[in-house]
Amino acid sequence: MQFNDFGIDKRLLATIAHLGFDQPTAIQQQAIPCALQGQDLIASSQTGSGKTLAFLIPAMQRLIKQRALSKRDPRVLILAPTRELAKQVFGQLRLLTGNTQFKAVLILGGENFNDQVNVLEKDPHFIVATPGRLVDHLKQGHFYLHGLELLILDEADRMLDLGFAQQLTDINNAADHRKRQTLLFSATLEHAQVNEFAQILLNKPKRIAIGHAYTEHQDILKRFYLADNLEQKQALLAHLLQHESFQQMIIFTATRADTERLAQLLQTQHYNAVALSGELAQNQRNQIMDSFSKGQHKILVTTDLASRGLDLVNVSHVINFDMPKHAEEFVHRIGRTGRAGEQGDAISFVGPKDWLSFQNVSAFLQQEVNFSTIAGIDVKFSGIKRKTTSVKKVSKLAKSKLQPAAKKHIKRNNKTFHLAEDVGDMPVMKRKQPIPLTLIDDDNTDEVE
Numbered sequence: 067m068q069f070n071d072f073g074i075d076k077r078l079l080a081t082i083a084h085l086g087f088d089q090p091t092a093i094q095q096q097a098i099p100c101a102l103q104g105q106d107l108i109a110s111s112q113t114g115s116g117k118t119l120a121f122l123i124p125a126m127q128r129l130i131k132q133r134a135l136s137k138r139d140p141r142v143l144i145l146a147p148t149r150e151l152a153k154q155v156f157g158q159l160r161l162l163t164g165n166t167q168f169k170a171v172l173i174l175g176g177e178n179f180n181d182q183v184n185v186l187e188k189d190p191h192f193i194v195a196t197p198g199r200l201v202d203h204l205k206q207g208h209f210y211l212h213g214l215e216l217l218i219l220d221e222a223d224r225m226l227d228l229g230f231a232q233q234l235t236d237i238n239n240a241a242d243h244r245k246r247q248t249l250l251f252s253a254t255l256e257h258a259q260v261n262e263f264a265q266i267l268l269n270k271p272k273r274i275a276i277g278h279a280y281t282e283h284q285d286i287l288k289r290f291y292l293a294d295n296l297e298q299k300q301a302l303l304a305h306l307l308q309h310e311s312f313q314q315m316i317i318f319t320a321t322r323a324d325t326e327r328l329a330q331l332l333q334t335q336h337y338n339a340v341a342l343s344g345e346l347a348q349n350q351r352n353q354i355m356d357s358f359s360k361g362q363h364k365i366l367v368t369t370d371l372a373s374r375g376l377d378l379v380n381v382s383h384v385i386n387f388d389m390p391k392h393a394e395e396f397v398h399r400i401g402r403t404g405r406a407g408e409q410g411d412a413i414s415f416v417g418p419k420d421w422l423s424f425q426n427v428s429a430f431l432q433q434e435v436n437f438s439t440i441a442g443i444d445v446k447f448s449g450i451k452r453k454t455t456s457v458k459k460v461s462k463l464a465k466s467k468l469q470p471a472a473k474k475h476i477k478r479n480n481k482t483f484h485l486a487e488d489v490g491d492m493p494v495m496k497r498k499q500p501i502p503l504t505l506i507d508d509d510n511t512d513e514v515e
């Protein structure tokens with residue numbers, strides 16, 4: 067299939083050709099025809115699959131070919147969970163609107179409110195925004211959504227995870243007319259709240275799932291190294307930096323303080339490293355991301371802040387200096403490399419504090435993991451064994467200690483579910499003095515913590 071099979075405007079085709087794209091990607095092949103027909107859509111696809119153009123091309127085509135519902139209101143609204151992702155979508159949109167009369171604006175939290183009022187007054191055709199700030203403007207009457215034709219939710223799962231449900235509802239209510247089309251993109255369609263929202267926001271949507279969002283990444287070579295402690299992780303990193311050639315690298319750490327500390331350590335070793343943390347002011351974060359994406363830094367050290375959606379084509383290596391708390395985050399982190407068909411390397415360090423997270427990741431990926439080793443780095447840690455003991459042996463004391471934890475352990479139809487706990491900035495850790503007994507004597511269940 068070629069882009070001209072979609073029957074889209076010649077100018078749009080010329081722009082796509084100019085960007086160097088010959089063939090639509092899988093998500094584009096499926097989403098573009100439905101969206102062009104005006105259908106609502108709920109689609110999952112992995113990051114780096116070309117999903118941004120899958121919604122921008124139909125959006126552009128609509129503006130070129132169809133008469134506006136309103137002269138003043140925005141015609142297309144694109145919402146993204148983070149400022150970084152919104153900026154990236156805006157960047158791709160600007161490439162498409164470049165030679166047209168269509169105006170696009172970017173409305174982000176953390177930036178000057180009055181400047182945004184001024185750009186909204188110019189009646190843009192496209193708004194790309196993070197939900198919180200956009201709703202502030204909406205409530206203050208700086209723009210209206212009565213004429214909105216196309217609402218696009220990028221990474222809807224993350225927006226809901228970040229607590230933007232109310233803002234999405236407000237936006238939906240403000241643009242609630244029959245002619246609105248809605249396209250919802252999510253890393254996964256198996257997300258209860260996404261499905262609930264889809265029922266409210268979408269009208270008989272077509273469902274598109276390209277592969278399994280979490281099992282692809284064929285172009286990313288994954289390696290895991292065990293480490294006893296922080297010093298060994300640093301030694302592993304030093305070895306990799308010295309012995310592997312890389313274009314750009316992102317190193318993920320567990321905490322903000324670690325990003326600073328590690329970036330400084332690398333700088334003292336004369337590496338061009340920079341730290342990105344949520345503590346920085348928005349303009350500083352923007353500057354760092356801009357300079358990293360332009361190649362002015364070789365190494366970016368960050369927390370999960372930079373794990374989603376960002377399209378950085380020169381990142382050849384991702385290092386999980388600390389394993390992420392949630393298995394899904396692992397997939398998003400390593401998705402920063404292997405972009406647009408390039409080969410990428412994802413290297414993870416697994417110490418005692420990372421063990422539980424590592425087990426979650428390997429179960430999630432459904433892959434057998436063989437640990438790599440480096441000669442001269444003598445690692446003693448070899449994992450933490452699970453303890454399973456018969457329920458009959460549970461002493462009265464242990465039973466009473468187990469009560470709160472037992473609440474987290476819900477048994478339904480012979481399946482055991484563990485409710486996830488958010489433990490702040492630190493990776494999930496094992497208790498220092500674990501309660502020695504488990505509630506359920508079942509090989510398929512993990513130790514109760």
Ligand code: AMP
Nearest residue numbers: 087089090091113114115116117118406
């Ligand atoms: P996304 O999934 O939207 O973040 O896109 C990932 C990358 O794929 C971006 O750098 C796009 O410019 C690129 N891309 C989008 N569509 C195509 C295509 N049809 N062929 C090759 N690369 C593409």
